[in-house]
Each structure stands twice: as structure tokens, then as C-alpha cells.
Amino acid sequence: xxxxxxxxxxxxxxxxxxxxxxxxxxxxxxxxxxxxxxxxxxxxxxxxxxxxxxxxxxxxxxxxxxxxxxxxxxxxxxxxxxxxxxxxxxxxxxxxxxxxxxxxxxxxxxxxxxxxxxxxxxxxxxxxxxxxxxxxxxxxxxxxxxxxxxxxxxxxxxx
Amino acid sequence: xxxxxxxxxxxxxxxxxxxxxxxxxxxxxxxxxxxxxxxxxxxxxxxxxxxxxxxxxxxxxxxxxxxxxxxxxxxxxxxxxxxxxxxxxxxxxxxxxxxxxxxxxx
Numbered sequence: 001x002x003x004x005x006x007x008x009x010x011x012x013x014x015x016x017x018x019x020x021x022x023x024x025x026x027x028x029x030x031x032x033x034x035x036x037x038x039x040x041x042x043x044x045x046x047x048x049x050x051x052x053x054x055x056x057x058x059x060x061x062x063x064x065x066x067x068x069x070x071x072x073x074x075x076x077x078x079x080x081x082x083x084x085x086x087x088x089x090x091x092x093x094x095x096x097x098x099x100x101x102x103x104x105x106x107x108x109x110x111x112x113x114x115x116x117x118x119x120x121x122x123x124x125x126x127x128x129x130x131x132x133x134x135x136x137x138x139x140x141x142x143x144x145x146x147x148x149x150x151x152x153x154x155x156x157x158x159x
Numbered sequence: 160x161x162x163x164x165x166x167x168x169x170x171x172x173x174x175x176x177x178x179x180x181x182x183x184x185x186x187x188x189x190x191x192x193x194x195x196x197x198x199x200x201x202x203x204x205x206x207x208x209x210x211x212x213x214x215x216x217x218x219x220x221x222x223x224x225x226x227x228x229x230x231x232x233x234x235x236x237x238x239x240x241x242x243x244x245x246x247x248x249x250x251x252x253x254x255x256x257x258x259x260x261x262x263x264x265x
Binding site for chain 2: 095100103104105106114116119120122
């Protein structure tokens with residue numbers, strides 16, 4: 001008497017669970033490929049033209065642990081004078097694992113007074129952020145920071 | 160409608176280094192997101208931001224999808240003379256907005 005309704009309910013739940021599991025698979029596969037360290041290297045190469053990049057001078061202020069990758073405050077400061085004959089020409093920021101390696105390029109000049117820019121960025125994963133400064137004498141200086149992201153940005157579904 | 164928020168000091172002494180803060184409301188759609196039906200949402204971002212002072216370019220930024228929605232950018236400049244800052248944002252789908260702010264240098 002009790003057996004038939006029970007078993008059909010189990011069957012239904014089993015089928016529904018299976019369907020849900022199947023439905024979840026395409027969601028995982030549509031995620032686009034990540035930028036690779038090779039893409040990061042080629043993006044840096046595009047800016048530097050293969051010139052040697054020194055470590056130092058550049059300071060990248062970004063929280064080491066980020067809860068929400070959709071908006072991460074970031075400040076880049078270059079410890080360098082801003083004189084007409086010797087100044088920071090541009091600052092370039094890159095990432096390792098977003099779909100694209102570029103974050104932003106900032107173009108400055110001696111009138112800037114201070115080589116410092118701030119913005120808010122998106123991070124799709126825990127990764128390394130690289131900032132490179134180009135000086136007026138043609139040399140490049142860089143720094144990198146590792147950031148841990150708990151909620152990823154960029155590729156989530158539109159609701 | 161797009162709208163801009165600009166923060167420039169109204170007054171400064173000659174030679175002071177001043178901070179300029181800008182925010183433009185914009186969705187900054189990355190082009191990497193999909194709807195629940197699997198269609199890609201086309202990219203719609205601001206690609207370029209420029210600041211000019213009395214007609215001369217003093218700051219420019221190239222933006223990418225990795226910039227968060229409602230791009231907030233701050234930078235510095237040296238106050239040399241009284242004048243007008245002009246800001247321009249250019250992006251996908253013909254997006255183009257401008258704003259301006261005046262400063263008195265003593």
C-alpha cells in the first residue's frame with residue numbers, strides 16, 4: 001500500500017537531480033580560456049619592445065586578500081622625480097589570469113608633478129598583478145604583487 | 160544617462176601638486192560574460208580617458224575590460240595657472256562624454 005507512491009517519488013527526485021547535474025556541465029565549459037603567463041609576457045613585450053625591465057621604483061598598492069573581484073582598488077606610485085628632463089612617461093598595469101592580460105595604460109608627463117594613479121579593477125582569479133613604468137630615458141621599472149580573490153569577476157553569468 | 164563626477168580643488172597656489180579625481184558612470188561590460196541561454200554579451204567599455212588643461216593634454220589612460228564598472232581614475236598635476244580642465248571619455252558603441260572643471264591659481 002505504501003510502496004508505490006514512495007518509489008515513484010524517489011525516481012522523480014533521482015531524475016530531477018540527474019537533470020540538474022547535466023544542466024550544470026555547460027555552465028562550466030562556457031567559461032573562456034584564461035590569459036596565460038605567456039600572454040602576460042607578450043603583452044609586456046609589446047610595451048617594452050624587449051628592453052630590459054628593472055625591478056624597483058614602482059609601488060603597487062592593492063589589497064592582498066580581495067573578497068569581491070568585481071571592484072578592487074589599486075594605486076600605482078613611481079618613486080621618481082617629475083622634472084622636464086627626467087620623468088615618468090607612462091605606467092602600464094597587467095594581470096596574469098583575466099581573459100585579457102592588459103588592465104590599463106596611463107600616460108603622464110613632467111607637469112604631472114607626482115607619478116601616482118589610482119583606479120578600481122576587476123580580477124577573475126587569484127593571480128599576480130604587474131605594474132611597469134616607462135621613464136623618459138627609455139628605461140623600464142616594474143613590480144608585481146600576488147592577490148588572492150575569493151569572488152571572481154569578469155566571467156560570471158548575467159542574471 | 161551617463162554622468163560624470165569630477166573633484167578638482169577650486170583654488171591652489173602656483174606650483175602646488177593637486178589631485179584630480181574622476182568617475183564616469185558606465186557598465187563596462189567585459190564581453191566575456193554569457194546569458195543563461197549561453198549567448199555572449201557584447202563588449203561595451205570605455206576605451207580612452209583624456210584630461211586637457213587649457214587645451215593641452217596632461218593625462219591620458221587606455222582602459223581595458225579589467226577596469227571595474229563606473230571607471231574611477233585619480234591622478235596628479237601641477238597647478239601653473241588659472242584655467243579649465245576638460246575631461247573626455249570615449250568608448251564602444253559611439254560612447255562619448257565630456258566634463259569640465261575650473262581652477263583659480265594664485
